[in-house]
Amino acid sequence: xxxxxxxxxxxxxxxxxxxxxxxxxxxxxxxxxxxxxxxxxxxxxxxxxxxxxxxxxxxxxxxxxxxxxxxxxxxxxxxxxxxxxxxxxxxxxxxxxxxxxxxxxxxxxxxxxxxxxxxxxxxxxxxxxxxxxxxxxxxxxxxxxxxxxxxxxxxx
Amino acid sequence: xxxxxxxxxxxxxxxxxxxxxxxxxxxxxxxxxxxxxxxxxxxxxxxxxxxxxxxxxxxxxxxxxxxxxxxxxxxxxxxxxxxxxxxxxxxxxxxxxxxxxxxxxxxxxxxxxxxxxxxxxxxxxxxxxxxxxxxxxxxxxxxxxxxxxxxxxxxxxxxxxxxxxxxxxxxxxxxxxxxxxxxxxxxxxxxxxxxxxxxxxxxxxxxxxxxxxxxxxxxxxxxxxxxxxxxxxxxxxxxxxxxxxxxxxxxxxxxxxxxxxxxxxxxxxxxxxxxxxxxxxxxxxxxxxxxxxxxxxxxxxxxxxxxxxxxxxxxxxxxxxxxxxxxxxxxxxxxxxxxxxxxxxxxxxxxxxxxxxxxxxxxxxxxxxxxxxxxxxxxxxxxxxxxxxxxxxxxxxxxxxxxxxxxxxxxxxxxxxxxxxxxxxxxxxxxxxxxxxxxxxxxxxxxxxxxxxxxxxxxxxxxxxxxxxxxxxxxxxxxxxxxxxxxxxxxxxxxxxxxxxxxxxxxxxxxx
Numbered sequence: 001x002x003x004x005x006x007x008x009x010x011x012x013x014x015x016x017x018x019x020x021x022x023x024x025x026x027x028x029x030x031x032x033x034x035x036x037x038x039x040x041x042x043x044x045x046x047x048x049x050x051x052x053x054x055x056x057x058x059x060x061x062x063x064x065x066x067x068x069x070x071x072x073x074x075x076x077x078x079x080x081x082x083x084x085x086x087x088x089x090x091x092x093x094x095x096x097x098x099x100x101x102x103x104x105x106x107x108x109x110x111x112x113x114x115x116x117x118x119x120x121x122x123x124x125x126x127x128x129x130x131x132x133x134x135x136x137x138x139x140x141x142x143x144x145x146x147x148x149x150x151x152x153x154x155x156x
Numbered sequence: 157x158x159x160x161x162x163x164x165x166x167x168x169x170x171x172x173x174x175x176x177x178x179x180x181x182x183x184x185x186x187x188x189x190x191x192x193x194x195x196x197x198x199x200x201x202x203x204x205x206x207x208x209x210x211x212x213x214x215x216x217x218x219x220x221x222x223x224x225x226x227x228x229x230x231x232x233x234x235x236x237x238x239x240x241x242x243x244x245x246x247x248x249x250x251x252x253x254x255x256x257x258x259x260x261x262x263x264x265x266x267x268x269x270x271x272x273x274x275x276x277x278x279x280x281x282x283x284x285x286x287x288x289x290x291x292x293x294x295x296x297x298x299x300x301x302x303x304x305x306x307x308x309x310x311x312x313x314x315x316x317x318x319x320x321x322x323x324x325x326x327x328x329x330x331x332x333x334x335x336x337x338x339x340x341x342x343x344x345x346x347x348x349x350x351x352x353x354x355x356x357x358x359x360x361x362x363x364x365x366x367x368x369x370x371x372x373x374x375x376x377x378x379x380x381x382x383x384x385x386x387x388x389x390x391x392x393x394x395x396x397x398x399x400x401x402x403x404x405x406x407x408x409x410x411x412x413x414x415x416x417x418x419x420x421x422x423x424x425x426x427x428x429x430x431x432x433x434x435x436x437x438x439x440x441x442x443x444x445x446x447x448x449x450x451x452x453x454x455x456x457x458x459x460x461x462x463x464x465x466x467x468x469x470x471x472x473x474x475x476x477x478x479x480x481x482x483x484x485x486x487x488x489x490x491x492x493x494x495x496x497x498x499x500x501x502x503x504x505x506x507x508x509x510x511x512x513x514x515x516x517x518x519x520x521x522x523x524x525x526x527x528x529x530x531x532x533x534x535x536x537x538x539x540x541x542x543x544x545x546x547x548x549x550x551x552x553x554x555x556x557x558x559x560x561x562x563x564x565x566x567x568x569x570x571x572x573x574x575x576x577x578x579x580x581x582x583x584x585x586x587x588x589x590x591x592x593x594x595x596x597x598x599x600x601x602x603x604x605x606x607x608x609x610x611x612x613x614x615x616x617x618x619x620x621x622x623x624x625x626x627x628x629x630x631x632x633x634x635x636x637x638x639x640x641x642x643x644x645x646x647x648x649x650x651x652x653x654x655x656x657x658x659x660x661x662x663x664x665x666x667x668x
Binding site: 024026031062066068080085089124128130139142 | 336
């Protein structure tokens with residue numbers, strides 16, 4: 001996965017400006033910022049508010065409403081592990097316990113070496129090949145402890 | 157001359173290694189690889205199809221280690237091998253289907269407009285331009301097509317309402333926030349046949365007089381997002397979208413927007429708020445979106461499958477579509493067989509097939525080989541049905557009559573190791589996590605629901621707490637603003653109704 005660039009107000013301003021002309025631009029701006037920096041820096045909130053003529057509270061409300069937007073930098077790799085019913089029917093709960101134990105993290109946490117951030121996800125549309133995950137955007141199916149360990153080892 | 161082989165690039169096929177199979181084949185043999193969507197037979201993925209004089213011959217599931225043997229066996233000329241499946245359309249699972257909406261998925265190159273045209277694409281749009289808005293809306297109404305997102309509202313009536321509404325501008329919004337576990341039809345279509353969605357949206361736009369469309373796709377679908385954006389570029393370049401749709405006087409363009417992990421944004425009014433840049437809060441109705449929707453303008457909001465089913469109606473006629481199905485459920489439904497099921501995949505057929513046929517005959521029972529104990533139909537808000545209800549036909553009204561719903565057509569199968577009290581608790585937990593917070597029954601009720609189920613599980617005053625849970629579900633069902641809080645009682649109450657023993661086990665153990 002490509003690394004993220006460090007947050008700067010200058011780059012933030014450029015990115016916000018590049019998306020701001022769209023109608024209802026808040027989500028496209030937040031996605032673009034997160035794609036560049038890996039998270040939404042606190043300084044970005046008043047910058048977006050000013051650009052879109054919204055209050056800081058409104059922008060903060062949007063950032064905190066959606067599960068996707070992070071307010072802290074993620075690890076070098078992101079594992080989205082599905083916890084929804086179709087994957088549950090094939091052992092997703094046990095798989096999740098295995099992954100948390102192996103990585104030594106709980107949901108939304110990053111391993112001590114900064115390698116992997118673990119995020120829960122409720123359905124990836126891979127319900128015919130569960131349990132499933134997205135590792136750095138790459139879909140993984142029919143997971144068990146061995147397969148997920150191998151995928152994580154390859155990534156690290 | 158290189159042999160043409162077709163290998164899916166559907167996300168589920170990629171999850172099983174389709175990319176490495178494609179890369180390996182390109183190195184190992186003189187082949188021209190066409191990446192397609194998936195036919196939806198996921199136990200056979202990665203499925204490789206070879207172009208031969210007798211038509212396509214399929215092999216699957218193909219793992220990397222199988223490839224040298226396959227090549228040696230003459231795979232590239234359709235040779236015999238243990239993995240040879242023959243002509244894909246003759247595989248019983250496909251042969252039994254009525255593929256209308258998914259007619260091209262898994263067959264065409266998703267980004268080739270020539271391929272799309274060669275497979276009867278754009279004929280529906282051309283017809284809509286020819287017959288005009290009123291006749292088009294009439295055809296959609298006569299076809300009996302109802303919303304495939306779950307609510308089942310007649311599509312033609314929705315369009316008529318928006319067409320009659322006054323507004324300086326109007327919008328077509330496609331709901332591609334397919335958040336229900338067990339569903340993947342929208343994703344497969346956007347990855348495997350994106351032009352059919354573009355065509356359906358454009359027909360809707362011409363019908364109601366809209367010039368701008370939005371597709372709201374969930375962020376959990378990066379491959380669908382990428383393919384659909386690429387398809388939009390092609391459609392603009394080739395004049396399907398733009399100032400003169402297919403050379404007509406109609407202007408229409410589509411922009412894809414990406415969600416941000418909120419399940420409630422699959423609810424149409426919450427989705428509109430999200431598109432406007434706000435947190436996804438549910439709106440009270442009225443006003444209907446068709447009168448006052450996106451940015452306050454008249455808006456048609458339809459699910460991916462609803463819109464993608466319109467071209468076939470225009471091409472084949474309303475009667476052709478309406479003659480399939482049962483009762484008030486007309487046409488076909490792409491049913492998604494998911495979870496612990498042997499033949500997991502997409503099965504498009506006319507309404508009326510029974511749940512038992514789907515799970516046992518077509519789906520082959522569980523993947524684990526254990527007995528089927530429960531199936532959840534219609535996503536996280538759908539009921540858990542026991543095999544005793546397997547005679548229920550797949551039909552909006554038949555499921556409603558048994559306190560269930562077909563939703564977006566997903567069926568998740570569980571074997572006998574499932575604990576329905578745990579599933580009921582999960583439903584409340586999910587609702588608590590995903591509630592938009594606007595109405596009290598959903599926001600507070602779901603948290604209280606979790607607590608009550610925990611008390612039942614711990615054996616604390618089980619009878620009184622079960623009564624409290626029923627009462628709470630009643631309040632949520634009738635007091636919530638939208639389907640999230642309003643339908644969460646379905647999985648909870650069905651678990652309680654059909655699997656009461658799961659709510660007793662723990663406190664019996666505690667008493668012993």
